[in-house]
Every structure is written in C-alpha cells, then in structure tokens.
C-alpha cells in the first residue's frame with residue numbers, strides 16, 4: 001500500500017480558478033482587489049515568497065504593490081507606511097513579510113494593520129475571533145491545511161488530530177480550526193515526551209517544526225492523513241519535516257514537499273485578499 005498524494009498544487013489551482021471568476025464579478029462593480037506587501041531587509045527566502053505573491057496577484061488580476069525597504073528602516077517609518085496603507089481605499093490586504101529585523105517589534109507592527117486588511121490573520125483581533133469561532137481573517141497556512149484535509153476525504157469530527165509544532169502562525173491557529181471541526185486535538189512541541197507515542201495515535205497528523213525528516217514511518221498510524229508543513233532548504237533541495245520515503249507506505253494520504261502546503265498557503269492569501277476587498281466595499 002502506498003499513501004494517496006494530496007496534491008496541493010492541483011487543489012490550489014482549483015481555488016484560484018474560483019477566485020479569478022469572483023474577481024471578474026467584482027471588477028464589473030468597479031473594484032479590483034489590491035494587496036500591499038511590505039518586505040524589509042534582504043532575507044533570501046522572504047524575497048522568493050514575495051515574488052511568488054506578486055506573480056499570483058498578476059495571474060488573478062489583483063493589483064499588487066510591493067514595498068522593498070532597507071533593513072535599517074525605523075519602526076516609526078514603517079508604522080507611517082502601514083498607516084497610509086490602512087487609509088488607502090485601493091488596498092484591501094496588507095502583508096508584512098516575516099521575519100522582520102530584530103530592531104523592529106513584530107507584535108507592534110502587525111497590531112498596527114487594520115484588522116479588516118490583515119490578510120495574514122495575525123492581528124490579535126483576528127486571532128481572538130478565531131479562538132471564539134467568529135468570522136475573521138484566518139491565517140493562510142492553517143486554512144490551507146484544512147482544505148488539504150478536506151481533499152483527503154477524511155472527516156475531522158471525532159478523529160484524533162495531532163499537531164507537532166505550536167507556533168503562532170501554524171500550530172496554534174490550526175489547533176482552533178481542528179477543534180471547531182470537532183477533532184480531538186493534541187499539540188506537541190520540543191518538550192513533549194515520547195513524541196512517537198503521541199504521533200502514532202493520530203488519524204490526522206500535521207507536522208510543522210522546521211526539523212527536516214523529524215517524523216518517520218514508525219511514528220505514523222497506518223492509514224493516517226499526514227500533512228507536512230516543513231520547508232527546509234538543504235543542499236540536496238527543499239525537504240519537509242516528514243521523512244517522505246518511510247511514511248509513504250504507512251500513511252493513507254500524504255502531502256509532498258514541495259507541492260503540498262506551500263501552494264495552498266498562497267491560494268488562501270489570495271482568497272483572504274478577495275474576501276477583504278468584498279467586505280470593505282459592502
């Protein structure tokens with residue numbers, strides 16, 4: 001037996017086709033979704049992500065504006081830019097590419113974005129809405145993971161769900177989404193004892209640690225849905241946090257890296273920007 005591959009690229013393409021159709025309808029009403037991306041400094045991975053976002057905006061007929069700023073920019077200058085973008089009616093989504101240089105307060109800057117334009121879903125208001133199960137912007141990677149789980153055909157309700165990793169951008173928001181879908185959710189982290197014992201319980205296992213190949217076939221329950229969030233750039237290329245070769249014969253469904261969660265994250269960003277454009281023009 002070999003796991004079914006959950007093709008994130010294909011699912012993302014389907015979502016983008018729907019978005020394109022909705023954008024046409026919105027444009028007919030005189031509104032073009034606009035995304036502003038703020039990139040501070042020279043982190044090479046961040047530059048790749050930002051180019052990808054620009055390309056997606058172009059493909060989908062969005063307006064995109066990218067602000068490439070020097071690593072030396074002051075916090076006040078950055079806050080002024082965000083204030084201008086908050087007030088700009090042509091901009092519906094604002095994304096500050098993380099990580100930021102150490103002299104800038106990520107919390108302060110993210111909290112300064114108008115929650116309605118916070119298409120990353122990292123603003124405390126949006127995270128609070130997520131915790132309460134109310135409508136708001138949902139962080140893109142966890143939202144994309146939920147779509148991939150849907151694609152697997154496995155119902156979350158009543159299932160054992162295990163997330164490895166408790167970051168604010170993946171593990172914690174995903175915990176709430178799986179809980180809302182009625183899963184029984186366990187979150188593991190670097191202090192978890194007997195990790196393999198916990199991961200082996202999972203019907204749905206999501207790994208987001210940044211540790212290449214951390215989860216192998218012996219840590220997976222036969223037939224489980226395994227979602228690999230990891231993006232580790234090694235000399236041999238891009239690999240996930242799941243040891244693909246040993247998990248493939250054990251799992252029921254598995255996401256590849258690349259081509260799994262990554263394309264879904266971008267598709268959900270585009271979806272959030274469209275949603276913001278609709279909401280702000282109601």
Ligand code: NDP
Nearest residue numbers: 141165166167170189190208209210229230231261262265
């Ligand atoms: P963080 O570094 O913020 O968090 C990593 C988490 O993994 C922490 O909670 C940490 O535990 C836990 N962890 C680390 N080592 C172990 C271990 N040996 N056993 C158990 N838990 C461990 O990472 P992110 O959440 O930002 O990202 C995780 C991975 O996902 C990265 O590879 C990143 O590149 C990728 N990513 C991919 C995205 C995509 O679109 N495909 C989007 C976002 C991230 P503790 O809290 O105790 O330190």
